Amino acid sequence: MCQSSCDLDQAHEAGASMSTEPRHLGKYELRERLARGGQGEVWKAFDTQLRRYVAIKQLHTNMQSDPDFTSRFEREARFIASLHHPNIVQIHDFQLVHSPDSDISTAYMVMDYIEGPTLADYIRNTSHKGQFPAPHDIVYIFTAVSLALDYAHERGMIQLTRNHPL
Numbered sequence: 001m002c003q004s005s006c007d008l009d010q011a012h013e014a015g016a017s018m019s020t021e022p023r024h025l026g027k028y029e030l031r032e033r034l035a036r037g038g039q040g041e042v043w044k045a046f047d048t049q050l051r052r053y054v055a056i057k058q059l060h061t062n063m064q065s066d067p068d069f070t071s072r073f074e075r076e077a078r079f080i081a082s083l084h085h086p087n088i089v090q091i092h093d094f095q096l097v098h099s100p101d102s103d104i105s106t107a108y109m110v111m112d113y114i115e116g117p118t119l120a121d122y123i124r125n126t127s128h129k130g131q132f133p134a135p136h137d138i139v140y141i142f143t144a145v146s147l148a149l150d151y152a153h154e155r156g157m158i159q160l161t162r163n164h165p166l
Contacts, residue, residue, distance in 0.1 A: 025108055026095060028056060039063055039073075044113055054092065058108040070096065070107050077109040079157060087148035089114065119145070 023030045028045040031053075035042040040059040047054050063069050074094060081091040093110035117125070119141065126133050133141070152158045 025056060025058070025106070026097070028054065028110065030056065045110075047110075053113040055089070055111050055113040056108050057111070058106070061104070064105055064107055065103070070105060073107050073109075080109075083152060083155060083157065085148055085151045087144045088152065 025045070027048050029048060030043045030045050032044040033041055034044055034055065040057055040063065043056045043058065045054050045056045046052075059070070059073055063073075074096060077091055077094040080088075081094070084090070089112045091109050091111045095106070095108055095110075097106040099105065122133075122141075132138075149158060
């Protein structure tokens, strides 16, 4: 663990952004950034012990300095890890690595890596072509998404309210 936290300390001291930090988090080798959002980044990583690819969601540095936000991120990881459904990505690990030399911690969750385009990519690609997906593809996708949403909703993860009559 010191390897990742010591490397991260050096990156923070140098004023590096998250994308330029060392390519290791503990036993994980960060290989490719898959997404970047307002809260953090998602990386394709290689688990050097189990010899498999995983996805790692890591908070942005400025978010990690807020203990309340880090706590919420950990609660999110614990809750999602409690969900077991074939259409919901599994979380395998959560790490909160405290730096021995600063107040900054590194928070990240490790989850299944799924090869292929995201649903957003699929929708964007078909819409740019001016095509609608085939009806059986629409039914397949919406069934999978609906089953996952229903499962998460039944466990209190998603609160849906209806403001308009159907």
